[in-house]
Amino acid sequence: MSDQPLILGIETSCDETGVGLVRGTTLLANAVASSVDEHVRFGGVVPEVASRAHLEAMVPTLHRALAEAGAGLGDVDAVAVTAGPGLAGALMVGVSAAKALAVALDKPLYGVNHLVGHVAAEQLENGPLAEPVVALLVSGGHTEILLVEDIATSATLLGQTLDDAAGEAFDKVARLIGLKYPGGPNIQRAAADGDPGAIRFPRGLTGQRDLERHRYDFSFSGLKTAVARWVETAEREGRAVPVGDVAAGFQEAVADVLTRKAVLACQERGISTMVLAGGVAANARLRELTRSRCAAAGIELRQPRFSLCTDNGAMIAALGAAVVERDLPPSSLDFASDSSLPVTQVLVG
């Protein structure tokens, strides 16, 4: 194991400052500083608040990761960093720090894709992936189905949300029913006391015609509006809003459409492995439904632990390790971060 290069990964695409250390597919450190508490009163991530927090957290998180791995800076063989996609100003803090780190250490630098990094994180949990795999990425900023044919070189987008990310829908619905940001954990807690079948909310883009044009795409803004209408109608009629039932019904609608389309993608593309990742993959109902539907369809489901599902530097180090293993050329020192980096670009030039 120790003959594999030590890769340091930096992630700053949203509100977590992550620094991870990896050798091959072995996780050595995963230090994360989150600015989530600073965003609570705004009901969502404020890019400037996140960017300021990244600058303050970067060096301390770097030191924390090294301490966690029992490694020194001199042991690092290469630096990987999220080049995109993500919040423009937030990405620039990580990319600037990574470039300075690479120059100061005189080591190669790899600017890599955040989305593919989420898939690479799974290799730290259960070992090398047998590509091709379908990945369902669900977070506050992303809702995508990817086809990953080669983790270091080839990924394509099969489908994505046309409007809100799933995690964003959780946040907005939480607010509608008086729950706090971030919506994911709070809706899950409320849903535990509710009946998921009591209210049937719509499943976006699942009608026959939508399935033709948007086979693997998602839409959550209609679902959010349906919940808002239901809640407001109840309030107008003077009925108490059954928060548990609304939360459970909403959560069921999201989990249903996500898993249904991801399984469909596996079946139609003849793929036998699915990776579930992203912050919303922490949702227990989503995990459970994905597991049971994959099992029923004969698909192997792979998912990393929660700390590797949410944004982190170890996933970027893991992707960097895969890229280094292939002897791919490092990124040039003048590469730009790209807030809308396409998933097809695993490594920037």
Add this chain to the structure above:
Amino acid sequence: MLLLALDTSTPAVTVALHDGERVLADATTVDPRRHTELLMPLVTQILAEAGATRSDLTELAVGVGPGPFTGLRVGLAAARTMGAVLDLPVRGVCSLDILAYGVLATDPPGEPFAVATDARRREVYWAAYDAGGARTGGPDVGPAADLGTTATPAAGAGARLYPGAFARALDPEYPSAAHLAAAVAARAVEILPPDPLYLRRPDATPPSARKSVLTR
């Protein structure tokens, strides 16, 4: 001594190396949208020009603003990270003070002057200096027209953007890392921690009451 100085608080991405006696190499590129791309290649370029390597560095200096946030952070993130990796002291300098040092070095007016840089939204980041270059007001941010400086000459891009607000425009237009390096090497400026001078709070408001989705 080998000091690496850099500033990204304006559209100019500027770097310089100083050996305690003189500037060995410096480079500046003006491009408001490419700070992340330009900075570190310029650093490696001047190191090569000076025949030095990163391990020869003994000290870092960085402009801490005020300036547009995103570009400003590029320089601070780089300086702090290099400082941490190479275990070097990182000296922060108010970026307006770099311009003031530059005024005395290149275009001394022989009277009190101001420095004004573009803060966007029709405002400037500004500071006031006496004829000897000591800061007497600011740093602050506000509309150029409200400064009461129509009889005062001013350096910086703000003096060019709002000519009516100042007596005349002085050089330099942008901060230069060569001036920053010389000022720090001579300990001729106030040294600050390498923390950003934002001067403005983030634009964000807590959500308002929710809007109705039902027709009345």
